[in-house]
Amino acid sequence: MLSCWVLLLALLGGACALPAPLGYSQALAQAVDSYNQRPEVQNAFRLLSADPEPGPNVQLSSLHNLNFTIMETRCQARSGAQLDSCEFKEDGLVKDCAAPVVLQGGRAVLDVTCVDSMADVSGDTTGGGPRGVWDPPELGVPFPRR
Numbered sequence: 001m002l003s004c005w006v007l008l009l010a011l012l013g014g015a016c017a018l019p020a021p022l023g024y025s026q027a028l029a030q031a032v033d034s035y036n037q038r039p040e041v042q043n044a045f046r047l048l049s050a051d052p053e054p055g056p057n058v059q060l061s062s063l064h065n066l067n068f069t070i071m072e073t074r075c076q077a078r079s080g081a082q083l084d085s086c087e088f089k090e091d092g093l094v095k096d097c098a099a100p101v102v103l104q105g106g107r108a109v110l111d112v113t114c115v116d117s118m119a120d121v122s123g124d125t126t127g128g129g130p131r132g133v134w135d136p137p138e139l140g141v142p143f144p145r146r
Contacts, residue, residue: 024060027101027110028066030108030110031066031112032083035095035097035114042077043077044076044079044081044086045072046071046086046088047083048069048070050068064100065101066097067097068098069097069117071095072094073087073088074087074088097112097114
């Protein structure tokens with residue numbers, strides 16, 4: 001009987017130790033981080049927008065691709081700086097990115113592809129970022145209002 005309780009506790013303890021499934025916002029942050037780790041990236045990029053924008057009704061499991069736009073910041077790519085504290089670089093590069101969403105065991109495996117954007121992003125040099133950018137409190141990353 002004791003071995004049954006030990007087995008039950010072991011199973012319950014193992015279930016509690018499983019990582020939480022990756023959310024949409026975390027997948028976007030992981031994708032941006034993945035891009036910033038590339039050897040050719042000198043200055044870090046920060047999330048500028050995502051389609052769809054993160055929200056409580058957006059589930060990563062319902063998406064086939066992550067589609068997002070990033071913009072170059074003034075921070076060095078591998079400096080260890082917090083991206084949300086990095087100001088956008090005036091006339092910084094803007095890139096449109098996509099990553100197929102492949103879930104393996106609750107984790108996203110992302111293969112990020114980015115191309116130079118054709119969008120015109122007007123810089124606001126006093127605020128450190130493009131006009132219309134806001135920081136959702138739950139993410140700490142900017143998204144333009146539409």
